[in-house]
Amino acid sequence: MNKDEYQKLVKKYEPKENKFQNVIYAFLIGGMVGFIAEGLIVLLMNFFSLSRLVAGAWTCLIIIFSASLFTALGFFDNWMTKAKAGLLIPTTGFAHSVSSSALDYKKEGLITGLGSNFFKLAGSVILYGILSAFILVIVRVIIGG
Numbered sequence: 001m002n003k004d005e006y007q008k009l010v011k012k013y014e015p016k017e018n019k020f021q022n023v024i025y026a027f028l029i030g031g032m033v034g035f036i037a038e039g040l041i042v043l044l045m046n047f048f049s050l051s052r053l054v055a056g057a058w059t060c061l062i063i064i065f066s067a068s069l070f071t072a073l074g075f076f077d078n079w080m081t082k083a084k085a086g087l088l089i090p091t092t093g094f095a096h097s098v099s100s101s102a103l104d105y106k107k108e109g110l111i112t113g114l115g116s117n118f119f120k121l122a123g124s125v126i127l128y129g130i131l132s133a134f135i136l137v138i139v140r141v142i143i144g145g
Contacts, residue, residue: 026085097121
């Protein structure tokens with residue numbers, strides 16, 4: 001079997017993704033995450049008399065902690081496979097990537113395991129986030145903002 005025949009065979013048995021359905025799920029689930037976060041902000045503002053800024057910071061911490069805890073408990077991966085970008089794009093996706101890297105390499109020790117691999121998945125997000133922010137600031141300065 002040559003390379004082309006193999007590729008045809010792989011394509012034949014490769015599961016087909018319904019992209020429209022994925023977009024709808026991502027929109028609904030991402031919106032639900034945003035809705036829950038906004039609800040947390042309102043609750044924190046009302047019950048603890050926090051300003052919107054402080055309540056927003058606490059909400060980020062709660063969401064990051066929840067995503068990390070759910071990853072450690074083992075069921076966030078299943079949610080990620082179903083929700084795809086709906087959970088990957090918000091803060092939950094970043095927390096999941098860091099937590100899953102930590103869990104994957106914890107047996108190798110604190111330095112060579114956790115220390116060297118903690119941001120393995122999230123490193124590209126950090127890099128390109130900083131790079132795109134830098135470029136956008138330069139564009140804004142050039143345009144005159």
